[in-house]
Amino acid sequence: MPAKPSTDPRAAAVEVLLAVLGRGRSLDRALAEHAPVDGDGRDVGLCRAIAYGVLRHHRRLGAIRDRFLRSRLRGRDQDMALLLEIGFFQLLAMDVPAHAAVSETVAVARQRGKPWAAKLINAVLRRFQRDGDGDGCLAAVDADPAQRESVPDWLLERLQADWPADWPALLTAQNDRAPMTLRVNRRRVSVAAYQQRLAAAGLAADRLPGFDDALVLQAPVSVEALPGFSEGDCSVQDAVAQLAAPLLDAADHHRVLDACAAPGGKSAHLLERSWPSLLALDSDAGRLRRVSETLERVGLEGECRAADATTPDQWWDGQPFERILIDAPCSGTGVIRRHPDIKWLRREADIPRLADDQRRLLEALWPLLAAGGRLVYCTCSVIQAENESVIAAFVGDHDDVHVIPPALPVGQSVGCGQQILTGEAGVDGFYYACLEKR
Ligand SMILES: C[S@@+](CC[C@H](N)C(=O)[O-])C[C@H]1O[C@@H](n2cnc3c(N)ncnc32)[C@H](O)[C@@H]1O
Numbered sequence: 001m002p003a004k005p006s007t008d009p010r011a012a013a014v015e016v017l018l019a020v021l022g023r024g025r026s027l028d029r030a031l032a033e034h035a036p037v038d039g040d041g042r043d044v045g046l047c048r049a050i051a052y053g054v055l056r057h058h059r060r061l062g063a064i065r066d067r068f069l070r071s072r073l074r075g076r077d078q079d080m081a082l083l084l085e086i087g088f089f090q091l092l093a094m095d096v097p098a099h100a101a102v103s104e105t106v107a108v109a110r111q112r113g114k115p116w117a118a119k120l121i122n123a124v125l126r127r128f129q130r131d132g133d134g135d136g137c138l139a140a141v142d143a144d145p146a147q148r149e150s151v152p153d154w155l156l157e158r159l160q161a162d163w164p165a166d167w168p169a170l171l172t173a174q175n176d177r178a179p180m181t182l183r184v185n186r187r188r189v190s191v192a193a194y195q196q197r198l199a200a201a202g203l204a205a206d207r208l209p210g211f212d213d214a215l216v217l218q219a220p221v222s223v224e225a226l227p228g229f230s231e232g233d234c235s236v237q238d239a240v241a242q243l244a245a246p247l248l249d250a251a252d253h254h255r256v257l258d259a260c261a262a263p264g265g266k267s268a269h270l271l272e273r274s275w276p277s278l279l280a281l282d283s284d285a286g287r288l289r290r291v292s293e294t295l296e297r298v299g300l301e302g303e304c305r306a307a308d309a310t311t312p313d314q315w316w317d318g319q320p321f322e323r324i325l326i327d328a329p330c331s332g333t334g335v336i337r338r339h340p341d342i343k344w345l346r347r348e349a350d351i352p353r354l355a356d357d358q359r360r361l362l363e364a365l366w367p368l369l370a371a372g373g374r375l376v377y378c379t380c381s382v383i384q385a386e387n388e389s390v391i392a393a394f395v396g397d398h399d400d401v402h403v404i405p406p407a408l409p410v411g412q413s414v415g416c417g418q419q420i421l422t423g424e425a426g427v428d429g430f431y432y433a434c435l436e437k438r
């Protein structure tokens with residue numbers, strides 16, 4: 001049983017990490033369950049910073065730890081192993097006074113009833129603090145790219161095979177903190193005017209060339225601090241995800257299907273740009289509610305339906321769609337910088353299963369596209385097997401597909417589609433393909 005929520009940010013971070021790495025919880029859910037209960041905003045912030053940082057650098061921190069220990073800690077002491085990672089992370093990468101980092105971390109071991117570990121952690125962290133990298137420990141750990149960049153072996157091998165020239169920069173970008181990017185609701189306010197409103201509120205934000213509706217905040221803030229957020233003047237969405245709506249190019253008279261719509265970011269964006277009639281589907285009814293909430297907040301309307309897009313006989317009225325968006329379920333490897341838990345929760349065996357699901361979505365929905373209509377397929381994955389391989393095989397099997405090379409402001413052409421690798425122009429990793437029916 002997990003311990004009851006702690007008030008101490010480091011103790012809470014241990015619980016968050018145990019939930020993710022031990023019990024396979026998502027980081028968002030683990031934080032919702034274990035973030036400090038009655039701490040002030042600073043404690044929650046510190047817990048989050050530690051949890052994100054340790055998950056980003058988990059393998060590297062673990063390798064450093066193991067060089068300091070004579071023998072590995074037992075399975076039931078995984079909390080202490082993670083506490084050591086928390087200690088190293090603070091000393092290496094956080095702006096916390098070293099003496100506080102050590103003493104507060106050691107205190108957590110005592111609170112958890114492990115005085116023997118408190119002594120051990122104190123000795124190890126103080127040795128590291130005193131000697132620094134005197135014995136070349138960091139260089140030895142970092143000689144192995146899987147340790148340096150903290151990725152599981154399977155993912156490293158996959159990215160090396162897929163991106164022989166780009167994988168080092170890609171891996172580094174995956175460990176960077178992502179910017180907070182806004183999508184301005186052009187129906188309500190121009191980007192230039194909204195940028196001025198942000199500036200008047202003390203929030204500096206920059207345009208991103210090629211991304212019509214995007215503003216990148218120079219520092220993240222809570223959405224409550226964004227002028228007009230609750231009235232729908234802006235939404236939070238990475239700039240690369242803002243390329244779907246212009247690529248889909250829906251007109252007012254079109255019937256549009258957003259087949260995998262939740263939580264609704266792309267649905268809302270395409271309705272902000274034109275007035276098509278929209279059917280937003282998602283197989284997850286809980287997530288679909290967020291689409292309705294999103295559309296309500298930005299003041300737009302679409303039909304939301306909980307349904308499996310691969311079984312159209314259960315929900316399709318037989319009228320073809322001029323536009324279909326498949327923002328397919330995927331590994332999420334393009335958004336690891338926002339969700340570092342993905343590195344440790346995804347398994348290699350997930351990839352062929354996801355590729356099957358992606359292919360089934362394409363096969364099921366292609367017949368619903370009107371002649372001359374357009375289907376945009378995208379994922380937030382940087383793994384070819386979920387992207388270009390799926391599309392190339394689909395195109396090869398269908399005579400009525402015309403590939404339109406997407407003209408995007410970022411990324412590289414990879415055959416039919418365009419791949420954006422995480423960090424290019426500061427955006428998330430994504431894949432886009434655009435198919436027209438002859
Ligand atoms: C990448 S997310 C979509 C993000 C969304 N387009 C946005 O911009 O906010 C993929 C979604 O596909 C949904 N999904 C997975 N399989 C599905 C299926 N067979 N039919 C409909 N939705 C599905 C998942 O529940 C998930 O919400």
